[in-house]
Amino acid sequence: MQDLFFYLFAFLTLLCGLLVVANPFSRNPVTSAMFLVLTIVSLAGLFVLLHAFFLAAVQILVYAGAVIVLFLFVIMLLDLKGEQRRKANRFSLVTGVISVGAITVIFIKTIFESHATATDTTPVLEGATQPLGRMLFNDYVLPFEILSVLLLVAMVGVILLSKKDLR
């Protein structure tokens, strides 16, 4: 049962992910964004299968619910008609293939070097909110705070850039 769902969600994630970047039927940016939503929802399904309910919920809440809505907002405001007619040029093709290849190599190497055994299937965290919060604010408090400062800097930067009379 669980395996079936894993293959279903993995297949959906890959298929929708592919349709985001290379959709043979339409080059409409809105369609790509909608497939990105589906990709994220199926990723959330994979998280649920790993018992990471908190991550699954946050994944949908943040990415599907806010980030891609903003994507749509921007796409609709800019009215990207030219984007639909654009052909992929050689430079972007080469860089794309190189980066995908590099990520694949890293991925495969990590899988082969990891010493995880299949016998230990009980998840450590069980995905509950409380242990996750404890871990985040005890063991990993410094990286967490640094990340939030980074976000704050980005936010201040955006506000500064969008206010013309401030400069």
Place this chain on the structure above:
Amino acid sequence: MDWNFITFTLIKICCVIGAVLTMFAYSVLAERKISAFIQDRVGPNRVALPLIGSVPVIGPFLTRLGFWQPIADGLKAILKEDFTPSYVRKAYFWLAPAIALIPSFLTVAVIPFGSTLGNPNNKMVIADLDVGILYTFGIVSLGVYGIVLAGYAANSKYPFLGGIRSSAQMISYEIAMGMSVVPLFLVVGNLNLSKVIEYQAQNGWLIWYAPISFFIFLVSAFAETNRLPFDLPECETELVAGYNTEYSSMKFALFFMGEYANMIAASSMMVVLFFGGWTLPGMTTPADTLPTGLLHIGIFIGKMLVLMLVFIWVRWMLPRFRYDQLMDLGWRRFIPLALANILVYATWLWAKK
């Protein structure tokens, strides 16, 4: 898999969806009757069924109440011509009403609408998730796609503006809404909605602990469901009918249904979070017999209907906000207020320790 569990869950799902659909039909009627009352009119009072309409006292009474009106409304929605303008983007035009409706039905899945029906193993909630509230917010945030896509699909100016407005509005108020409930979970210490009700059964309703949270949540719920003081996406005076300008027949009815189902979901959320769910002062133990179980469900629905009444009443009492006022309220009033609220509760709980 336990077949007992599966059958029981299926029955619960069917009952809940049936209840939501019935409530949708009759809340439209209530909306029309209450607006009529507020504006000193009579409201729907003509539709009668052939046989029941001629039963002496009850028949005319039900007719005057408009009891059969939802049947007529439904028939009208189905039988009207379903017109698709030639310039719309067809795929999205068909998808949008469905996408608008589905999330509101999914939210209801985690809401504990009663205690038990006698057997303590059969909880009256479809999915007793540990991250109940996050699930709700996640699904609610997907509701915006229906409206945005409807605006995009129509491929004309006014629906488009409606879609854009709705995407900005929903995102802004989601933040305030999410932050407003953090104090509750600081107090309760659990994200599971059943546990939230358990806490309220022992310590009293959470609205007494967090009135500011309730206020922010209520106003944000109006914005999230596109109800009147904040119905900018379909603002008739500026945008014809906003995102559903090009829709007719059943597709329009689906948007309508989505709005009311969202109202039902938001009201039941508020009942669970602030008004103790199925508990009443003095009635705090989970049911151990079937009648008490049904009574608990009745109490829950009763509280929910009161909140629905508030939704309807506010719609006919308040004028619409201007768009900049809406954004100002969301970003510059509610978000700082909600943040301060969190800080106050965190300090209070820390000092109490």
